[in-house]
């Protein structure tokens with residue numbers, strides 16, 4: 001949306017601009033205190049802290065918030081200003097930050113600024129107009145900051161026909177059903193893997209296999225059990241709308257191969273078998289490393305589920 005149209009719709013005129021500048025002359029002096037207050041507020045929301053978990057990210061974000069606060073009063077409220085806000089919104093969408101936290105934190109900023117105006121401009125004849133003018137700037141900010149979220153949700157529905165919307169909804173339902181079947185299948189496989197573990201222990205305890213082979217078999221089935229539980233955790237994350245880390249499947253495949261290597265390593269005539277298993281594990285390990293390093297996930301749905309958290 002064009003800056004002029006936005007300002008027109010919010011009834012933000014030249015007088016408002018001057019009022020916001022006047023407020024800025026006082027409030028910008030204490031921008032560090034604002035950043036501190038903003039972070040105290042965000043830190044009090046444990047779910048929100050998940051998105052600001054690393055020290056370097058927090059420091060970067062603090063500097064961004066500081067600049068944003070100063071430009072709130074400075075403007076100029078032109079296309080460049082609002083394009084920058086839109087980009088911030090896109091970053092928030094990209095990291096999967098639910099729009100709820102942006103709404104809540106802008107509401108906090110509004111209360112903070114109002115308190116500051118009441119403190120610095122107590123008794124001023126323009127007090128109410130100063131608060132109203134800053135309110136308009138913040139509302140325009142919120143409008144643009146969250147527009148990226150709406151675009152993510154609405155765009156496909158705006159462009160396609162009703163028939164296609166119906167198809168998309170059915171496909172979504174089918175995909176949800178498939179997820180459900182996957183979880184149930186994984187839950188069914190669980191007892192079989194536990195059974196394999198118990199069977200291996202039984203073979204070891206009853207002396208049906210040698211001590212060395214028995215221990216390796218038990219360790220191998222434990223490894224598969226661990227990989228299966230990882231896979232289930234990933235599937236649960238996927239159900240919550242996060243991407244599915246295909247690395248979990250690879251770790252299961254590697255666990256199964258390692259179990260085979262452990263058992264085959266005891267036989268003397270299985271040299272070629274061992275070498276081929278080793279090569280396979282190496283190849284899988286390489287792919288696993290690449291996937292984990294780049295945090296490759298499939299089927300991430302930041303815009304439809306997590307944004308409503």
Ligand code: HEM
Nearest residue numbers: 048049051052057060061064068087088091101102105106
């Ligand atoms: C008034 C509300 C907010 C404003 C004005 C704001 C501003 C910004 C800005 C300017 C950026 C950098 C965007 C870029 O250059 O691409 C950013 C990124 C980010 N924001 Fe916010 N933010 C707000 C609320 C929040 C909240 C509530 C959270 C978390 C709970 C959050 C988490 C993040 C994270 C994790 C990034 C990416 C940081 C990085 O890796 O550099 N933001 N935000």
